[in-house]
Amino acid sequence: MKSYSCLLFCALLLLASVAPAQTIHVPTFTGSTTVIEIHKNDPSKNKTTKITNRIWLPTLVLSSTDIQQFFGSDKALSPLNQIGSAYNGASSSATVSANLVSLIFGSGWQLVVTTNVQAGSAGVTNVPQGTVPTLSASAAGQATQNMLYGGTILLAADLPLLYYGPSVNDGGGFGFQLDAVTREGIDVQNFKSGTTTSVTSPPSHHATQLETYFLYNSVNPPQGATTGFAGSIFLGGSYGYTYTSHDYARDYGFGSQVNNGVGQISAGVLITNVAKISVSRAFGPTQTYIDSTSMAQTKVNNFKAWSFAITYQTSASKPSPTTITIQ
Numbered sequence: 001m002k003s004y005s006c007l008l009f010c011a012l013l014l015l016a017s018v019a020p021a022q023t024i025h026v027p028t029f030t031g032s033t034t035v036i037e038i039h040k041n042d043p044s045k046n047k048t049t050k051i052t053n054r055i056w057l058p059t060l061v062l063s064s065t066d067i068q069q070f071f072g073s074d075k076a077l078s079p080l081n082q083i084g085s086a087y088n089g090a091s092s093s094a095t096v097s098a099n100l101v102s103l104i105f106g107s108g109w110q111l112v113v114t115t116n117v118q119a120g121s122a123g124v125t126n127v128p129q130g131t132v133p134t135l136s137a138s139a140a141g142q143a144t145q146n147m148l149y150g151g152t153i154l155l156a157a158d159l160p161l162l163y164y165g166p167s168v169n170d171g172g173g174f175g176f177q178l179d180a181v182t183r184e185g186i187d188v189q190n191f192k193s194g195t196t197t198s199v200t201s202p203p204s205h206h207a208t209q210l211e212t213y214f215l216y217n218s219v220n221p222p223q224g225a226t227t228g229f230a231g232s233i234f235l236g237g238s239y240g241y242t243y244t245s246h247d248y249a250r251d252y253g254f255g256s257q258v259n260n261g262v263g264q265i266s267a268g269v270l271i272t273n274v275a276k277i278s279v280s281r282a283f284g285p286t287q288t289y290i291d292s293t294s295m296a297q298t299k300v301n302n303f304k305a306w307s308f309a310i311t312y313q314t315s316a317s318k319p320s321p322t323t324i325t326i327q
Contacts, residue, residue: 058160059108070160071102071110078102084311086280090141090302095149109159116149132297133251135289143252144302147244148262148282151185151205165215172219172229181238182208187248203248207262209240215270222272231271234278239263242284253287260285262303276311 039045062070073081082099096117103111135143146152158181165175186202213236217229242262249258261284268278284303291298 056162056164058163062108064106067106067108068104071104071158073102073104076104076106078104082311084276084309086145086307086309088141088145088305088307090137090300090305091145092138093142093145095145097149109157112156112158114150114154114156116146116152116154133253133289134292134295135253136292137298140253140287140289140298140300141302141305143248144284144287144305145307146187147205147242147248147252148264148284148303149185150183150207151203152188154183154185154205156181156183173217175213175215175217175232177213179211180208181211181240182206203245205245205248206243207240209238209242209262211238212236229272231269233267233269235265235267237263237265239283253289254285255288257285274312276309278309278311280307280309281305282307 037045037047058067058070064076068076078099079101080098081102083097085094085096087094098115100113100115102113105111150156158179160177160179162178163176165173165177183206185205187205188202213234215232215234217232220230222230239261240263242260244254244258244260246256246258249255263283264280265282266278266280268276270276282303284301286299286301288297288299290296
């Protein structure tokens with residue numbers, strides 16, 4: 001318990017000086033292989049070798065088993081392997097997300113089907129072309145969060161480009177990772193107050209971004225273990241191109257801004273194979289709308305609102321050692 005408290009305290013110190021955000025994947029594993037050599041004719045030469053890969057090109061170096069471990073999964077196909085919730089101050093609501101299914105490919109990338117649900121009130125008045133929408137402040141904030149996370153249902157692909165970092169046995173190690181992430185999503189409910197759920201021509205969102213992370217592992221192993229590390233503190237972020245459909249941009253105060261640069265910064269603490277706790281802040285376009293309470297025209301950037309999130313992930317088993325038999 002003391003180790004977790006210490007990690008959280010270190011994370012809070014880090015958070016005091018940065019503006020954080022949500023990321024898809026914070027690494028907990030790099031390829032670390034145990035090779036057992038068995039010499040049939042001369043048992044005195046038998047040996048066990050630990051090979052630690054401090055990887056620069058994960059897709060070229062890691063085996064298919066290591067790729068699964070790299071993404072924190074026991075299988076190439078994993079249903080419901082991650083669930084989380086992020087509370088945002090501007091929307092006064094939480095975005096509850098879950099990975100419905102994760103596919104990991106031997107070539108080194110991950111495909112994830114995700115759903116996001118806004119747990120909070122919403123309100124929007126349908127507007128004709130060229131006019132300013134009437135929104136509640138929370139609805140405007142929720143629209144921004146939905147644009148940031150990619151829709152209520154989305155497909156995301158995560159390709160690790162570079163990685164340097166500690167193995168599963170390196171307490172106190174420093175790690176760095178760079179990923180390319182692309183996603184495509186839709187809004188099933190369209191955030192329309194008082195309307196039924198509809199998938200007829202739903203608004204769409206696209207993003208292609210680079211994500212990077214820096215992490216530092218604790219020196220102590222998990223409770224009851226003799227190797228590994230109990231957790232890490234991390235700093236991460238993303239930036240890239242996003243597109244949202246014209247109707248969505250018009251109805252939620254973004255006007256004609258359908259092509260945007262959107263970024264995030266995040267920091268927090270990762271408890272190995274258990275949960276990720278983070279605080280985040282994003283960067284994106286402003287909204288202009290008529291506040292439904294004061295009826296005053298309002299211009300605000302809700303991307304800059306702070307979010308607090310916790311994500312749970314199923315733990316992955318360690319890969320089996322490779323056995324080489326020599327005659």
